[in-house]
Amino acid sequence: MSPHARAAAVAMSLFLAVAAAGVAAAAAPRRLIVDTDMDTDDVLALLYILKHNRSEFDVKAITVNANEWSDAGHAANHLYDILYMMGRDDIPVGVGGDGGISDAGDIHRDVGGYLPLIDQGLSTAGGCRYRQAVPAGRGGRLDIDTNCGEWRGFLPQGPRRYRPLRQPTAQRVMSDALAAGPATVLLLGAHTNLALLLMTRPDLARNVERVVVSGGAVRAPGNLFTASAANPAAEFNFFGDPFAAHHVLARSGVPVTLVPLDATNTVPVTDEFYAELRRRQGTHEARYAFRSLDAVLARHVRRSGSHNDTGYYMWDSFAAGVAISSMRRGETGGNEFAELEYMNVTVVTSNKPYGVRDGSNPFFDGRATPKFGLKEGGVHSGHVQTGIRDAFCLVPGSNKGRCQDGYTKEVSGPEAVRVHVATTAKPNTDKSSPLDKEFYKNFLEVLNLPENTGRFNISTQFPYYREVLYKPDFRNVSRGKPVIFDMDMSPGDFVSLIYLLKGPRDVIDLKAVLVNGNGWANSASIDIVYDVLHMMGRDDIPVGLGNTTALGNPTLGCKNSYAIPHGSGGFIDSDTLYGLARSLPRSPRRYMSEDLDHPERRQPHAYDVWQTVKKQLGPGEKITVLTSGPLTNLANISLSDKDASSVIERVYVVGGHIRDSGRERGNVFTVPSNKYAEFNMFLDPLSAKTVLESSLKITLIPLSVQRKVASFEGVLAALEQRTKHTPESRFVHGLISLLQELQRKQRLYRHMDIFLGEVLGAVYMVQGSDLEPSVEVKPVIIVANTTESTDGQILVRRNSANLLKILHNLNDGVYYNNLANSLANDKQSAVVGSFEEQKAIWSRPQKHFMADIAKDMK
Ligand SMILES: [Ca+2]
Numbered sequence: 001m002s003p004h005a006r007a008a009a010v011a012m013s014l015f016l017a018v019a020a021a022g023v024a025a026a027a028a029p030r031r032l033i034v035d036t037d038m039d040t041d042d043v044l045a046l047l048y049i050l051k052h053n054r055s056e057f058d059v060k061a062i063t064v065n066a067n068e069w070s071d072a073g074h075a076a077n078h079l080y081d082i083l084y085m086m087g088r089d090d091i092p093v094g095v096g097g098d099g100g101i102s103d104a105g106d107i108h109r110d111v112g113g114y115l116p117l118i119d120q121g122l123s124t125a126g127g128c129r130y131r132q133a134v135p136a137g138r139g140g141r142l143d144i145d146t147n148c149g150e151w152r153g154f155l156p157q158g159p160r161r162y163r164p165l166r167q168p169t170a171q172r173v174m175s176d177a178l179a180a181g182p183a184t185v186l187l188l189g190a191h192t193n194l195a196l197l198l199m200t201r202p203d204l205a206r207n208v209e210r211v212v213v214s215g216g217a218v219r220a221p222g223n224l225f226t227a228s229a230a231n232p233a234a235e236f237n238f239f240g241d242p243f244a245a246h247h248v249l250a251r252s253g254v255p256v257t258l259v260p261l262d263a264t265n266t267v268p269v270t271d272e273f274y275a276e277l278r279r280r281q282g283t284h285e286a287r288y289a290f291r292s293l294d295a296v297l298a299r300h301v302r303r304s305g306s307h308n309d310t311g312y313y314m315w316d317s318f319a320a321g322v323a324i325s326s327m328r329r330g331e332t333g334g335n336e337f338a339e340l341e342y343m344n345v346t347v348v349t350s351n352k353p354y355g356v357r358d359g360s361n362p363f364f365d366g367r368a369t370p371k372f373g374l375k376e377g378g379v380h381s382g383h384v385q386t387g388i389r390d391a392f393c394l395v396p397g398s399n400k401g402r403c404q405d406g407y408t409k410e411v412s413g414p415e416a417v418r419v420h421v422a423t424t425a426k427p428n429t430d431k432s433s434p435l436d437k438e439f440y441k442n443f444l445e446v447l448n449l450p451e452n453t454g455r456f457n458i459s460t461q462f463p464y465y466r467e468v469l470y471k472p473d474f475r476n477v478s479r480g481k482p483v484i485f486d487m488d489m490s491p492g493d494f495v496s497l498i499y500l501l502k503g504p505r506d507v508i509d510l511k512a513v514l515v516n517g518n519g520w521a522n523s524a525s526i527d528i529v530y531d532v533l534h535m536m537g538r539d540d541i542p543v544g545l546g547n548t549t550a551l552g553n554p555t556l557g558c559k560n561s562y563a564i565p566h567g568s569g570g571f572i573d574s575d576t577l578y579g580l581a582r583s584l585p586r587s588p589r590r591y592m593s594e595d596l597d598h599p600e601r602r603q604p605h606a607y608d609v610w611q612t613v614k615k616q617l618g619p620g621e622k623i624t625v626l627t628s629g630p631l632t633n634l635a636n637i638s639l640s641d642k643d644a645s646s647v648i649e650r651v652y653v654v655g656g657h658i659r660d661s662g663r664e665r666g667n668v669f670t671v672p673s674n675k676y677a678e679f680n681m682f683l684d685p686l687s688a689k690t691v692l693e694s695s696l697k698i699t700l701i702p703l704s705v706q707r708k709v710a711s712f713e714g715v716l717a718a719l720e721q722r723t724k725h726t727p728e729s730r731f732v733h734g735l736i737s738l739l740q741e742l743q744r745k746q747r748l749y750r751h752m753d754i755f756l757g758e759v760l761g762a763v764y765m766v767q768g769s770d771l772e773p774s775v776e777v778k779p780v781i782i783v784a785n786t787t788e789s790t791d792g793q794i795l796v797r798r799n800s801a802n803l804l805k806i807l808h809n810l811n812d813g814v815y816y817n818n819l820a821n822s823l824a825n826d827k828q829s830a831v832v833g834s835f836e837e838q839k840a841i842w843s844r845p846q847k848h849f850m851a852d853i854a855k856d857m858k
C-alpha cells in the first residue's frame with residue numbers, strides 16, 4: 001500500500017470509527033429514573049414522559065416517595081396500573097423498604113422513605129412533623145390515593161401489584177438502575193429516597209448525570225397552604241424532607257437543575273389550557289390526564305369559580321418537560337420550555353439561633369455526637385419546625401411566620417451551591433395559538449401522539465365491559481335485627497365483613513358499613529370495602545366514611561396513628577389487603593370526591609349514613625352495632641345525635657385490654673412505654689372513654705378472649721376440613737394463610753394474630769350462645785389523659801359505677817367450626833368470586849352474563 005493509500009485508509013477507518021460512535025451515540029437512549037409521590041400533577045408528568053420514544057429517552061426505574069402526599073400501597077398500585085395501560089410492565093417500580101437509621105446514624109439497607117431523615121429510626125412507625133401539612137382525608141391524601149375516584153373508574157388492571165415481602169424497595173430499584181449506567185434523575189416529590197441512596201452509596205453519585213428537581217421556591221413565596229402561618233417560605237416537596245433536599249442539592253455533589261415555584265407559577269392551568277386538554281382527547285393517556293385534572297379542579301373551581309384562579313399549576317409535568325429538553329439538548333443547548341440561570345442557593349433545614357438544644361432537633365438533642373457527623377452549632381443545629389402550628393414559628397401578634405424549614409435560600413459563602421434554576425416558562429412561538437406557553441403546546445401534542453400510546457382503559461379492554469350493581473331480592477324474606485358494622489379496615493375486619501354478609505338474613509340484617517381512617521388502614525382503602533360488598537352481591541349496603549383523626553384532635557396531625565407502621569405489617573399492607581385486594585372483583589362503587597355533574601356519587605360521611613339507617617327503622621326497632629376499630633365513629637355519633645343511645649340495642653366492641661391483677665400485656669408493640677393498652681383503644685382513647693363510659697349497652701370482646709381464638713392452625717384446619725368451598729371461603733383461606741406465612745417468615749409481621757382474633761366479635765354477635773360463652777361484668781374506667789404510657793388502658797376500679805359486660809371465655813373448637821361452616825356455606829355466596837371471574841364475564845356476550853347473574857342471585 002502506498003503511503004498515500006495508507007493515509008487514506010487510516011482516514012477512512014477513522015471516519016468509520018467516528019461515524020460508528022456517532023451512530024452509537026444517537027442510538028443509545030438517555031436513561032431516566034423518576035421518583036414520584038403520585039400526586040395528580042405527577043400522573044400528568046408520568047404520562048408525558050412515557051409518551052417519548054424509548055429509543056431517545058428510556059425510563060429505567062420509577063420509585064415512589066410516600067412521606068407526604070400519598071400512601072405507599074395505594075400509590076404503588078396506581079403507578080402499576082398506569083404502566084400497564086401504557087404497555088410498560090418492563091419498568092421496575094420501587095416502593096417502601098423497612099430498613100432504618102440507628103441512633104448512631106448507621107443507615108440500614110432499604111430504608112423505606114416513609115419518614116423524613118430527621119425522624120427516621122429503626123421502625124417505620126413515626127410522627128408526622130412535616131407530613132401533617134397535607135390533610136389525611138378529603139382534599140389531601142384520600143383524594144391523591146384514589147385520584148379522586150378516577151383511577152378505578154378508568155385505568156385497566158394488570159398483573160403487577162404490591163405484594164408483601166416481594167415488592168422491590170425504592171432503594172433497591174434506584175441503586176440497580178444507577179449501577180447499570182449513567183442516568184438523569186427526576187425528583188417529583190420529597191427527596192428522601194435519593195438522599196438515602198446517595199448517603200449510603202456515594203459511589204453511585206458519579207452515575208447521576210443530573211438531578212432535575214420539581215420543588216423549591218427561590219424568589220417566590222412558598223406554597224404550604226395549610227402551614228404558611230408558620231412557614232411562608234417553603235415549598236411542599238422541600239418541606240416534606242428539608243434535610244434530604246439539602247443533601248441532594250448541597251452535599252451530594254451531583255449537578256442539579258431546579259424547577260421551583262418561581263418557574264411553575266408561570267404555567268398555571270389556565271382556562272385556555274384546560275379547554276384544549278378537554279378538546280384534544282385522542283389517546284387514553286390524554287383522557288386520563290384530563291379526567292385526573294378535571295377531578296382535582298372540581299374542588300378548586302367550586303372554591304374559586306375560575307381556572308385562572310385555581311392555585312393549580314403544571315408543577316411536575318413542567319419539570320418533566322424541562323428535564324426532557326435538557327436531556328435532549330444538553331444544559332447549554334437552550335431549554336425549549338424554560339429560561340434558566342445559575343443561582344447560589346442552599347436549603348434551610350433549621351432555624352436560628354443555631355446550637356440551641358430545645359428538643360425539636362433529633363440530630364442533636366440528647367446525643368453526645370450529632371447524627372451524620374453534623375457540626376455542633378452549625379446550620380443544621382437550630383430549631384426544627386415540630387408541626388404546622390409550632391409556637392416557635394408563630395410571631396405573636398403577627399400573621400407572619402418566621403420558620404424557614406425547606407426554604408430554598410439564595411446565599412453566598414461556603415454554604416452556597418451553584419445550581420441551574422428555571423425562572424420562567426418560555427412563551428409559545430406560535431402567536432396565533434390560544435396557548436401562551438411553549439410547554440402547554442408541547443404537552444398537548446405529546447399526549448395526543450399516536451406513538452407509544454395506551455393500549456386500552458378498563459372499559460375498552462373488554463368487549464362486554466359493564467358496570468352492574470348487585471342487589472338481593474328481599475321480597476318474601478323476613479329480615480333479622482338491623483346491624484351496623486364499624487371497621488378500621490384491618491385484615492380481620494374483612495373476614496368479619498364477609499362472615500356478616502353470610503349471616504342468615506332472618507337473624508341479622510346488615511344495614512350499613514362505617515369505616516374510619518385513623519386505624520390500621522388509610523381512608524382510601526374504603527374501595528376494598530366496596531369491592532367485598534360487590535363480590536358478595538350487596539351493592540345495596542351504604543358505606544360511610546368517618547373522620548381521619550382521633551376525637552379531640554385537629555384534622556391535621558397524627559396524634560395517635562403514629563403507632564401504626566407505614567411499612568411491612570402496617571399501612572402498606574392493610575391499604576392493599578396484603579396484596580390481595582386486587583384479586584377481588586372491581587365494584588362500580590368507589591370513593592369519589594367532588595363530582596359537579598353527579599353530586600349523588602360523592603362519598604357519604606359516616607354520620608349521614610347513620611342518619612339514613614336510623615330513618616329506616618320500623619316502630620320499636622333498634623340497631624345493633626359491631627365495632628372493630630377505634631371507636632371514633634360511634635363517639636362522634638353519640639356526641640352529635642342525642643337520640644343515638646335510645647335507638648341502639650347493644651354495641652359489641654372488639655378491642656380493649658382489661659388490666660386487672662394479671663400480668664397479661666396489651667398489644668401496642670410500637671409504643672413500648674405503654675404495656676397494657678390495646679390498639680383500638682390506644683388509637684383513640686377519648687372516643688373509647690366516651691363510648692365505654694356512656695349509657696350505651698356494651699359487650700366488650702377484649703384482647704384476652706380474642707387470643708383464645710387467634711390460632712392460625714385452628715382456623716385453617718377448620719376451613720380445610722370442609723368438603724365444599726365458596727369463593728369467599730377460598731379468599732379468606734388465602735388471606736389467613738398469607739398472614740400466617742408472613743408471621744413465620746418475618747419479625748415485622750409478628751403481630752398478625754391480632755387480626756385473626758378480631759373476627760371473634762362478628763361470630764359472637766351472630767352466634768352468641770352456640771359458642772358456650774362465659775361473660776363477666778366488671779367495674780372499669782378508661783384512661784384517656786394524653787399520656788402515651790397509659791392512654792387507652794382499661795382499669796378495673798371497685799368504686800366505678802361503670803359496669804362493663806365482658807366476654808371472658810368460649811369454646812374455641814366450636815368457634816372455628818362455626819366460622820368455617822358459615823364461610824363455606826353456599827347460601828348468600830359470592831356473585832362474582834374474583835377479578836379473574838369478572839374479566840371472564842366482561843369477555844363473554846351479555847346474554848350469558850345476565851343468565852349467570854340471575855342464577856347466582858337465587
Ligand atoms: Ca409530586
Ligand SMILES: [Ca+2]
Binds near residue numbers: 488493519629
Ligand atoms: Ca379492626
